[in-house]
Structure formats: C-alpha cells, structure tokens
Amino acid sequence: MRLLAPAKVNLALHVTGRRADGYHLLDSIVVFADHGDTITLAPSADLSLTVTGPRASGVPTDRRNLIWQAAEAFPPGQGAAITLDKHLPHAGGIGGGSSDAATALRGLSDFWGLPMPDAAAILSLGADVPVCVFGRPARMAGIGEDITPLPDLPPLWIVLVNPGVEVPTGAVFKALDRADNPPLPDLPPSGWPDAPALIDWLCQTRNDLEPPARTQAPEIGQALDRLNARPGCLMARMSGSGATCFALFSEEFPARDAAAALAADQPEWWCVAAPVLGLS
Template sequence: MAARETAYAKINLALHVRSRREDGYHALETLFAFVDQGDTLSASPAPADTLRTTGEFGQEAGDPFANLVTRALGKLPRPGGLSILLEKTLPVAAGLGGGSADAGAVFRIVRDLHGLPDDWRDRAASLGADVPACVESVTCIGRGTGTELEPVASDLADTPVLLVNPRLPLSTGPVFAAWDGADRGPLPTGSVREIALAGRNDLEAPAIGLQPEIAQVLDALRETDPWLARMSGSGATCFALYSSTDALDRAAARLARDRPGWWQLQGRLRP
C-alpha cells in the first residue's frame, strides 16, 4: 500500500537559550509551530529501503545514507522495506527543521502502515532534538534540548505566514557556538500568541553575526506590516505572521518584486 505525507516546515515562534549543558548541548525553551506546507514524501513497499530525492533542493539533501529519511527508516522495525521519493522544497540548513520534518514524516508513514514501537519518542530523539516535535507536527513547547514536549492549544491555527530565506545555508553548530552564554530569562506564559509576542530568539544575534543578510530579511519583512517577524531556529530563514490572507499576499508579492533572489513560501499555521 502506498503512502504520502507532507513534511511540515517547523518554525520557532520563540527560542530561549538558557544555558550550556555539561554534555555539550544547550538547555532550551522553545515554542514550536508548524506550517501547512513543506517537503513531500511518497512511499511504496519494496524489498529494501531506498531513497530518491527530487525538487528544487533535492541535490542539497546530501548522501542518501546520511539523510535523515534513511536514518529514520533504520530506526523503525517493520516487515519489508520502503521505497521513498522525497520532493525537497524546503531549503537545507535553514532553521526550518527540514531534515527533521522529513524524518517526522517517515515516522508517520510507518505508523500508518505498520504502527510504531512504544519507544518511538526515544528513537526519534536519537535522530535530532527537533524530530520528536516534527513527528506530531503540532504546536507545542519544547524544553531540555527541545525533546521534552508539552502540548498546547494554539490560538494561532490558520494564521497566514510567510517564510523567507536569503538562500544562504547556516549550520546549527556555529550559531550555538557564537551564542554569548547570557541567560535572558524563561519562556513567557500565556496563550500561544502571547508567548510569541513576548518571546524572542536568542540565536538571532549570533546568526546575524555569521550571516548579516538575515538582518536585511527581517527588515524587509517588518516593512510589510506583519504583527510578528522573527528568525526561526538557528536561521537563516525568517518568518512573518499576518492578520489576513490579503496582507500575506501583498507582502509576498512585494518581496518577490524587490528581492527576487530570495526563497519564499506562503502558508498557514497548523493547530
């Protein structure tokens, strides 16, 4: 039986870095949200697991044996293999959890076809801190390294969102390494909207230090009258939230005209 899943783009409505941990990771508090657009994975039964990539960013997805799709398949016991076609429309190393979202989609495909083992959350976390959140792809709060998840009811479902990336890859490691180590306080409390508005992204400044064009993206987004514009994750993608679809359409058209070289994606926030 064939299966098809969208690997929903992940954004961090807020990302507070609290401390460096002894194990080398960072203690985080983040508000995850997901856009209703992303990569597409099509799967069909096969004698062995295989992966083929297409799409605008397909060539940037890397060695199939290192790709998170292949690694996710290796974490999940099941009868027989799966042949997966990955249409890669999200940029790589972009702060959108693209690889993690792809892995999350694999977990959902296997769940629907065969079911998941009871310890699937641990298996997902072993692939990356964002993967457990990406399996469910719903708004939630992440703590610890981002794997300790707390579900929240979102008052931002269906909010129009614009994602913009200056087509500059930015690896997570150097951004965290450039963080100044200052604890600027915990994630706010309240509704999802209130947390997003009162929150911040502590990786924004170090990311801009490494890729100054991120600041230009944020400035351009803020000129389109969103009610919130912020960098996602460790960058370089930034997002803007709008009060109406018309406002989103105007913003997207303006940036397409003024910055034709930038990548953009329009969508709505999932619940």
C-alpha cells in the same frame, strides 16, 4: 502514501542552559506552516530513497539522510521505496531534515503496521524530531524531549523568507554570548483570544540565536527589515538558528501580497506564504 513534511517555525527560542555533555537546553514555541517537503511511500522488497524537487541537489540518498535513519529505527527487514520531494531550504532553521524524518516515522509506522520507535530512538535523530513528530503547536523544552501542547492560538498566516544563505547551527550556538538565559514567560492557561494578544505575549520573548546568526549572515537583518515594512505584518523574527525569517499576519491576502512582493523584488530569495497548521 503521500505526506507533507511541514516547515517547523520557532516563534520564540530561548537558550536556557548547557549540559555537561555539551547539549544546549532550550525553551521554545513551535508551530508548523502548511508548506514543506513531500514524502511518498510505495511498496518495495528493499529500502530505497530517491530525492527530487527544486532543492534536491546535495541531499544524500543513503544512511546519511535522516529519513533513512528514521526507517532503520524500526525492526529490520522492512522494505519501502521512499521519495523525498525537496522544497525547503537547507540549513534554514525551519527543521527541514527533522520534519522529513518525523514524517517518515509516522508514515512508515502506518505503512508497515508497526508501532513508532521509542522516545529515545526518536530523540537520537535530532533535537527537533520529537516536536516534529508531535506535529502541532507546542512548547519544546530541554534538549527537545519535553513537548507540551500549546493552549489555543488564533488563526494565523505566516510568510517565510530565506535570503539564500546557509547558517550552520553549530557555528551559531558557538557564537552565543551566554547560554544561561531566562526561560519563556508563563503561558496564558486559556490561550490567546486573538492575534494582537498573541503578539503582545510574543513581544516578551526572543530568539537568542538571532543576534549571533545575524553577525554571520547580515542578509538576515535585510530580510527582517523587508518583512517588518509589509502592510499587515504583526511581527517578524528569525526562526531557529536561521537564516529563514518569518512574519505573522492575521489575514491571508496581506501575507500572500508580502510573499509575492518580496519574491519579485528579491528573486534569489525563497519566499512563501502559508497558514499555520493545527490552530483553532
């Protein structure tokens, strides 16, 4: 069984509060790109994890890995040889580890013929794991447990750019000016008829983590400037806690041209273009 663990992109991310236990409350629009890591499952008497791919360096192959923890969320005694082909940047704000864990959960459920672990066990793996298990455009709220499907989105292409820096999530949240920001505006009940309508709505939103992330990694601002300058770019913003940035396009070829041009100009950057998954 071979499965894609797609990049998760926060088109908007509002930090709306902080609980007494320290967890931040979020209100976010999440989509998934048709690009990511790959997980392969093969029969085995025991559980094992092998990591390959261009970004395998430093990825643990034991219980520190969320894939292993996802496997252990099922009843004991199951075996599988799991191979993770790692392509997404580490600490990139696009849910690489969370998407890996979510994909492993779905895949192992089918592979072993077992029901998915309960919602609490899935959330315990991380705030992004429930929405990655959902795997379709969604509004994510609370500490990640409140998932609502989005109304229809128009066809979109997305360019993802990481300027080669890791931004630790904890440091970004710690640098927030305030944690009680306004939530997202109301969603249109019938969705967005076209890309300009979606962009108009997104312009009323923000990523509250972008300003503190940019102070720690000025390269984020450079990536956003480059994306905004590309022909056909509808909007550009940072995803999650950074440092990966995204630009939305309504057509394939300007998106591919943008990714190719940025990769040629900045060979140390990670640049990809892909369609957004699960759209009408």
